[in-house]
Amino acid sequence: MPSLGADMEAGTLVEWLKRPGDTVRRGDIVAVVETEKGAIEVEIFEDGEVLELLVAEGVKVPVGTPLARIAGGVETPSPDAVPVPTPLPEIGLAPASTAAPPPARPAEVPTPAGTRVSPAARRFAAERGIDLAAIHGSGPGGAVIRADVERTSGQGPEKRHAGIDLSQMRRAIAAAMARSKREIPHYYLSHSFDAVAAKEAVERFNADQPPENRLLLGALLVKATALALRDFPEFNGFFAPDGFLPSKAIHVGVAIAIRGGGLAAPAIHDTDGLPLAELMSRMRDLVARVRRGGFRSSEIADPTVTISSLGDRGVEALLPVIYPPQVAIFGFGSLHDRPWIVDGKIAPRQIMTVTLAGDHRVSDGHRGALLLRRIDQLLQDPQKL
Amino acid sequence: MSYREAVRAAIREAMQRDPRVFLMGEDVGHYGGCYAVSKGLLEEFGPERIRDTPLSESAFTGAGIGAAMGGMRPIVEVMTCNFSLLSLDQIMNNAATIRHMSGGQFNVPLVIRMATGGGRQLAAQHSHSLEGWYAHIPGIRVLAPATIQDARSMLAPALKDPDPVLIFENALLYNATGEVDETVSVDIDSAAVRREGTDVSLITYGGSLWKAMQAAEELASESIAAEVLDLRVLRPLDERAILTSVSKTRRAVIVDEGWRSGSLAAEVITRIVEGAFWDLDGPPARVCSAEVPIPYARHLEEAALPSTDQIVAAVRHLLGK
Numbered sequence: 285m286p287s288l289g290a291d292m293e294a295g296t297l298v299e300w301l302k303r304p305g306d307t308v309r310r311g312d313i314v315a316v317v318e319t320e321k322g323a324i325e326v327e328i329f330e331d332g333e334v335l336e337l338l339v340a341e342g343v344k345v346p347v348g349t350p351l352a353r354i355a356g357g358v359e360t361p362s363p364d365a366v367p368v369p370t371p372l373p374e375i376g377l378a379p380a381s382t383a384a385p386p387p388a389r390p391a392e393v394p395t396p397a398g399t400r401v402s403p404a405a406r407r408f409a410a411e412r413g414i415d416l417a418a419i420h421g422s423g424p425g426g427a428v429i430r431a432d433v434e435r436t437s438g439q440g441p442e443k444r445h446a447g448i449d450l451s452q453m454r455r456a457i458a459a460a461m462a463r464s465k466r467e468i469p470h471y472y473l474s475h476s477f478d479a480v481a482a483k484e485a486v487e488r489f490n491a492d493q494p495p496e497n498r499l500l501l502g503a504l505l506v507k508a509t510a511l512a513l514r515d516f517p518e519f520n521g522f523f524a525p526d527g528f529l530p531s532k533a534i535h536v537g538v539a540i541a542i543r544g545g546g547l548a549a550p551a552i553h554d555t556d557g558l559p560l561a562e563l564m565s566r567m568r569d570l571v572a573r574v575r576r577g578g579f580r581s582s583e584i585a586d587p588t589v590t591i592s593s594l595g596d597r598g599v600e601a602l603l604p605v606i607y608p609p610q611v612a613i614f615g616f617g618s619l620h621d622r623p624w625i626v627d628g629k630i631a632p633r634q635i636m637t638v639t640l641a642g643d644h645r646v647s648d649g650h651r652g653a654l655l656l657r658r659i660d661q662l663l664q665d666p667q668k669l
Numbered sequence: 670m671s672y673r674e675a676v677r678a679a680i681r682e683a684m685q686r687d688p689r690v691f692l693m694g695e696d697v698g699h700y701g702g703c704y705a706v707s708k709g710l711l712e713e714f715g716p717e718r719i720r721d722t723p724l725s726e727s728a729f730t731g732a733g734i735g736a737a738m739g740g741m742r743p744i745v746e747v748m749t750c751n752f753s754l755l756s757l758d759q760i761m762n763n764a765a766t767i768r769h770m771s772g773g774q775f776n777v778p779l780v781i782r783m784a785t786g787g788g789r790q791l792a793a794q795h796s797h798s799l800e801g802w803y804a805h806i807p808g809i810r811v812l813a814p815a816t817i818q819d820a821r822s823m824l825a826p827a828l829k830d831p832d833p834v835l836i837f838e839n840a841l842l843y844n845a846t847g848e849v850d851e852t853v854s855v856d857i858d859s860a861a862v863r864r865e866g867t868d869v870s871l872i873t874y875g876g877s878l879w880k881a882m883q884a885a886e887e888l889a890s891e892s893i894a895a896e897v898l899d900l901r902v903l904r905p906l907d908e909r910a911i912l913t914s915v916s917k918t919r920r921a922v923i924v925d926e927g928w929r930s931g932s933l934a935a936e937v938i939t940r941i942v943e944g945a946f947w948d949l950d951g952p953p954a955r956v957c958s959a960e961v962p963i964p965y966a967r968h969l970e971e972a973a974l975p976s977t978d979q980i981v982a983a984v985r986h987l988l989g990k
Binding site: 402403404405406407422423424425427429430431 | 919946947948949950951986987988989
């Protein structure tokens with residue numbers, strides 16, 4: 285069971301896409317795993333043949349549990365050496381610090397004190413490993429009844445289906461953001477810049493492109509940020525218990541809003557090395573897949589830094605919250621027409637505000653300010669992006 | 670056909686088919702029955718088979734038991750269940766036990782009919798619902814026909830039963846009318862779903878069935894789909910039907926004209942909790958008679974008996990509405 289996020293402790297294997305005897309190649313999607321962030325496709329990192337599936341569909345196991353045996357890849361452990369996975373019952377809200385593995389418990393689903401849960405709801409949740417803590421009750425006195433569990437889990441009595449569980453996702457966001465604000469000493473910087481050059485570059489590029497190939501300004505913002513980060517390693521990486529671990533690779537997580545409420549920031553791998561057109565098509569693909577709940581495991585676990593962009597219909601600026609264990613997040617506001625001084629004269633220009641939330645345990649405002657200026661600089665010469 | 674006529678047609682048919690069948694009770698002959706059920710039967714079948722008895726429930730019930738043991742198929746009418754307490758010793762200590770006490774040498778193929786229920790301003794000695802007490806006794810079968818069809822069709826299988834069967838006829842139903850299919854035969858084992866629903870099970874029997882049906886109709890206008898289960902047979906209870914319905918709706922309200930404490934409703938709820946606890950979305954509720962002698966004054970009597978409004982209120986409460 286791969287770790288698909290810093291705070292993930294366990295996952296439910298929803299569906300096997302490969303069977304024993306199937307040949308797999310690195311990068312193949314082999315299974316779908318349900319986590320608090322939704323259903324995630326699990327990639328394989330070895331070539332070989334599937335010998336044995338060790339975890340049945342519908343079973344929840346802790347991170348690190350072997351899911352299957354592959355022959356022809358790395359050394360295959362003997363069957364005896366493979367521990368039999370034990371199904372893991374749901375526990376309540378996982379502590380954000382991920383200290384100890386969840387203790388083994390009988391198949392009783394605990395609930396916060398004071399919340400009433402009907403027997404029918406309890407059984408329904410227990411049979412499917414649904415955590416009742418996140419479920420809003422609609423019964424008398426706020427009691428959770430079976431219909432609430434069915435609705436919240438997005439599964440009727442019949443078959444569970446993969447997809448985004450918005451209430452689970454909200455819970456995951458709540459845990460991550462509360463942890464961030466509790467643990468990370470944020471500092472904030474803000475910088476407004478003239479975005480006309482970038483905007484005109486996009487228009488020029490799009491002039492002779494079919495709609496499906498057209499660039500969005502967002503791609504330039506992501507690319508400029510990724511390039512700027514090459515010289516500012518203290519903003520790209522993870523804060524671990526022993527201190528900061530900078531990342532050589534720059535995998536920008538792009539925040540994508542999900543209809544109905546929900547947010548995910550999966551990675552675009554090696555963002556700084558991608559040509560703009562390629563970057564744009566990756567972003568497009570990612571948005572489409574996120575909205576139907578189809579992330580890949582590596583996309584969800586790998587971002588080294590995050591960008592949140594408000595797009596056309598937002599406001600001037602946002603003050604984002606760092607997604608732990610990352611150490612920085614950038615926010616781009618919407619374009620606004622503003623009077624601006626150009627060559628000593630007031631001129632109407634399209635202005636954008638970029639903000640940076642940095643982790644003061646790792647970096648300081650002085651470097652952050654230089655980083656924002658570098659992004660500005662890069663966007664003034666968009667041909668080089 | 671009225672409920673009264675349905676019971677009469679059932680008795681007439683039984684007497685025509687089987688010469689061992691006879692009717693015995695207070696005023697069943699010349700007066701035509703306290704509720705006019707047996708009106709005209711004396712003229713048709715004569716005093717040998719339509720027998721007026723002294724006002725002595727213990728004596729004529731005991732006589733019925735003896736006749737049954739001797740090979741007859743008696744129908745004993747006790748005017749109301751309130752008076753049946755005088756024959757309770759015969760019913761419980763003789764009718765219900767003789768098969769057991771005789772090591773299976775004797776059985777008692779006896780049918781005892783009695784009126785039950787309040788609502789007619791007949792005060793505290795004529796208005797009670799004691800069928801729940803009888804449903805406590807092993808060795809007898811207890812029926813509560815609530816529909817005209819059941820009133821017409823339950824007597825025949827009751828007479829076929831080799832052991833004692835008690836039939837409780839809610840006196841408020843005698844004037845009710847409805848269609849009857851003369852060719853239908855019914856069982857005396859199972860409960861019947863009288864209205865399908867998904868949100869709550871209204872479990873009831875006898876005269877309360879129609880209050881529950883009315884309540885279900887009112888609830889439907891609030892988008893609450895109530896299922897109505899007519900128990901029909903109070904002993905042995907059709908536990909499977911009860912659990913099936915409640916497992917589907919996940920909520921239950923029992924409507925029982927008996928008093929609340931130690932009631933048949935209490936037994937039904939216990940079965941639900943024993944057998945369907947993990948299917949429940951809320952605690953089972955019940956609408957029973959107030960724990961008072963049923964009053965004479967109309968407004969007090971109405972307040973004491975289960976009502977459609979109380980059923981609707983109980984369902985709303987259970988659903989948190």
